[in-house]
Amino acid sequence: MAVDTVFGRWLSRQSVPSRPPSLDAMMASGRAREGLLDLAKRGDRGIFVHLPLWFLIAIWTELWAQHPLFCVINALIFGANAIARLMLRQRFGALVERDYRSARNVFLALLLANCVHWGVLTGLAMHFTALRNAEVPLLFASVGVGCSGALGLAISPFVRLWYPACVLGPIAVALLTEPTPLHTLLALMSMVLVAYLYKASRIVHDDYWAAADARFDLEERARQLELLSVTDALTQIHNRLYFEHRLVAEWSRASRDAKPLSVLIVDLDHFKVINDTYGHPFGDRCLVAAAKALRDALHRTGDVLARYGGEEFAVLLPGADALAARGVAERLLHSVSEVQLTHDAQAVHLACSIGVSTLVPAPQSSPSSAVSRADKALYQAKQQGRNRVVIAPA
Structure with missing residues (x-):
């Protein structure tokens, strides 16, 4: 409480x-x-x-x-x-x-x-x-x-x-x-x-x-304490706690106004390999660079980006229908692929997979259903070869 x-x-x-x-x-x-x-x-x-x-x-x-x-x-x-x-x-x-x-x-x-x-x-x-x-x-x-x-x-x-x-x-x-x-x-x-x-x-x-x-x-x-409590210490973007509270608030508003809402789950491809090969400090650099790329690709002031856990990021797009959400997801995918990092003079490229869920919240529905649908779409993106966007079926 x-x-x-x-x-x-x-x-x-x-x-x-x-x-x-x-x-x-x-x-x-x-x-x-x-x-x-x-x-x-x-x-x-x-x-x-x-x-x-x-x-x-x-x-x-x-x-x-x-x-x-x-x-x-x-x-x-x-x-x-x-x-x-x-x-x-x-x-x-x-x-x-x-x-x-x-x-x-x-x-x-x-x-x-x-x-x-x-x-x-x-x-x-x-x-x-x-x-x-x-x-x-x-x-x-x-x-x-x-x-x-x-x-x-x-x-x-x-x-x-x-x-x-x-x-x-x-x-x-x-x-x-x-x-x-x-x-x-x-x-x-x-x-x-x-x-x-x-x-x-x-x-x-x-x-x-x-x-x-x-x-x-x-x-x-x-x-400052409030900001710290909702900010990811590594990437300096919002954390999962902030995302979940915003999701509840935007879900309630979308349900009331009968407007669409989209949730994107972004996962860095082969991140465990990067960590095991180059070490965790470089893995942290990758996470920071990916967070910046994702943040730079979000153009609307009301959109929310958060680190959801590990190498996963979550994006909340209030009012975005499936077509708009796909456009944003493709832009995020491209932005992450443009990240250029080097380790001991060796180039390291990043890629990600994105699952997208778009729906108009029903009055008694749960916000977690949007995340669950996006998670399943992300799993399909991984199964289909990674580095792609998959939209959850309506």
Whole structure:
């Protein structure tokens, strides 16, 4: 059951029997995408905070009654930002996959726009007497927004610095427009707070990415183990276990869709003689060369090649009828015959026999019947003189 579960997960991610792309490249790009998606998820909690907080401050300080147009304009700005972020979040995963850099830039622009907005509002309240009633609440709200963002979104070094800076920067500028000793002190304290938040949030940042690195390392190791478990160590093509699981999956699909499926069993001719004459190390060279020749002769991405055992190889051709399967088998036969090897300056030629089985799976039939039919056809090919293709009767 555990093996079936592991292979089920692994097979669901596979579409071709070729070698996977660079694991380092996959992990590097995956790490960045996952970090951005996690950052966006953490930022979701703030989408619905800013507008209600602004309403609370505007109404409680009677700013709404005194300056309704000013309050409505700012409410619309907060609301537009929230709507834009919600719309972005609905398609964010797809945007990140398609254009990581653009998705990141748009997300950060919308995220930091609220910070700048709070900072400007607080600066205006400090600078204009008509807004002084809201000065202290706005200051508390701005500092709270800056601190929560710096710590809650600390997984991004950029956000760690610029989230509090975009809130407190406009406040410091507003204070310095009237450079009294108190205002200068408060402006300096704002910058100190930005620096402190950046330093303090480093712990959150480092802990998050240390855990992420450990998780990615485990995932990479798990993937490597899965690949090893379905890869033949000598020929570096898939092994029998992988072939049998793919056969079951393709058999079920062909039965459901009433489509043909072909199985080929390939056996190197006189391989025991080669082993006995030239030794097992050279026999291994022959197997590697034959596997490469067979792999190069398969042109469809969905076809499966596996080492089935000893000098036998198995080929799975989903959707291939008898005519197409014969064509592939003839191509495989020719490809193996083209292999050129030498042993102590002596040329060694390879040849193979191939048995082909093609059928449309019946609902209650067994996948092993296709292999059995191909095996019998292979036996006939051997009996008829080897180096040939034999098709199992329909």
